[in-house]
Amino acid sequence: MENNIAVGLDIGTTKIVAMIGRKNEYGKVEILGIGKSKSLGVHRGVVNNITQTIQSIQLAAQEAEAASEFKIENVTVGIAGQHIRSLQHSDYITRPNSDLVIDEEDIERLINQVHKLVMLPGEEIIHVLPQEYKVDGQAEIKEPIGMYGGRLEANFHVVVGQVSSIRNVGRCIKSAGLNLEGITLEPLASANAVLSQEEKEAGVALIDIGGGTTDLAVFKDGIIRHTAVIPFGGNVITEDIKEGCSIIEKQAELLKIKFGSAWPGENKENEIVSIPGLRGRDPKEITLKNLSKIIHARVVEIVEQVYVEIKNYGHEEQKKKLIAGIVLTGGGAQLKHLKQLVEYITGMDTRIGYPNEHLAGDSDDEITSPLYATAVGLVMDGLKRQERKKAEKIEKQAEVAPQVEPEDVEEPPKQKPERRSFLDKLTERVKDFLDNAE
Template structure:
């Protein structure tokens, strides 16, 4: 029966302002169907990091239960995203000799080499989340993306290593487990978002993905089909709301409504400078503000975010090799005229990215930049083969050696990279 062969995968995007759960199935033809979506507001995170376990657990339960109800599938384990300004990325190199008969490079040799690349000094509070091969060099011949099956005596590699705080990852595990689910995998959010909103042509030509969330803005730079640079910036949509609240002396939810309903990111493009009435606080008379005043507040903060993105792009060394420009996603990309502003600040073409590559199910419901990470987590799990939802790779206890768990997970991931290539 075909139904038996469908794999079920669940993505859980634990954000600063909301939690999104996406339940999807993948059929034997590798088509992805969205079966259920759940969303709940969350106050348990600050700038992408868990600060209140109980609030986060409740938000996870609400979102996953909604997705379960829509899909009619019981969720056991989830693929979770991680962000926060504790995320660091670095480059590392490694070298090994090939000493089997025929000097043929095997998958085991590649794993041994990638392990060698991980011999880096890390602070005790940091752990490796992802090791992404950039290129391999066999006997001095560079530019190799998949060396398996080639002959050679000496193999070198350059990798992109992404690390995060051990405590931040443990707190995410703890929240998910307290909500009653297991963690199948933990994935960097900008990496996950890239699976759902970028196509292969963009990744090859060179592109910057900017996911403007509630608490963090995630940046991922791709070139030649490989992720070249990642960064997480601790300024995002929540800061814009705070600016409106402070600048116009309104309540937090009023500021959020003003931003979503009337906000524009580029004041030069405001067509009608109409007045907006804001209810007064605690019986005080209502007040009027103009669209351009609101726009000035939003534009100032959005410009700051995009300027930091420009700095990260320069730091990556790929600023001149990004032909596909910039793709914006996340809730912050919904602010009107964000693309012309990004175009001006970054000096490249900008577009808003929505989840794509879905075959059926609730595709309309997730056709929104807000779901970029949730859908991306599902796609990442499918592409890297981190198992059906009923088989959690990571043990449910957060006790024991986190290094061992990470190494186990990396070994699984490495095998899947070479299936992909």
């Protein structure tokens, strides 16, 4: 596999996207090929039909391979779905020797302690994200490494998910003839693709409206503070149109995309769409006003649920205020007048997030659609993971080969290796499980 090329695989409820990307000389991500297929075996972000999902993955992968003339082997996959929940937790360790400074190992020990939390049956901790540390009671410490202290404590944002769902995703990938290189939480992937560092610092809520689920990620001071997955997305809007207008799903989806609006005041009473009847029946006439009323009702419900989660994080406290407001992304973000509706409900500044923050300047318009935010984020994650592996390899080689240093050469400062994220460990566990399960 050629280096500095990564593949993101976004297994969604409505579509599966395989995206191949590489870093160009300016450090931006260049998309070499993209393949998408209709997702048939996934419901609300969770695989419910392995065979169909495998076929859809293979289709998307083949299309991306044809577009890029590159053979896909390793993929970085996103996990979401209604089984994901998050909680806040505080923990501490007492250090045996407070005359030594706090180092990586202490933090590792503290994080491992969080993993001993008792979960519901079948659930496992996916992500442990330290928020801020306290050393001997001194609060609001961002980086405790190098400080002295006997008691190290931290607040953690803990993301929990069902391990069987994650293993099923792994199984699909393996059976599709691909190798699972990394697992990432989808709200985190989308956030990396569409948010700027300034927004993450100022405080921002990313709402990713997918087909089956709506993901939320809240950032403040550059740290992720809250994540949630709401089990509704664009599909329930289509369902409602189908029921409300007594038409088939395909027509409902087209109506939503072509004429849908989240703001009913927009349409005049006399604007009418005619839909061909089934097999010789009379065509149906639907007023756009009715259509947008149906859409509006459901969108308000989704946005209100997300807003409850933003309030749960504590947006109403001055210190936790999200100054950069809300960023909408995902396929559902393309709905007309959605931005205005979200601003109206939440009173927060809102923009639509396009994943062009880190893409090369000459990228195709299609790729920079909010539809592909997660896939772009997964490619970025895969590239980052490769860079980490490269750095670790170089470090190992440096340890093996003793260097003869001339006396007067100043040694470059050693870069500290990035802490292995829990997701890397989870990926390994899923891989081991799959290898031993056959």
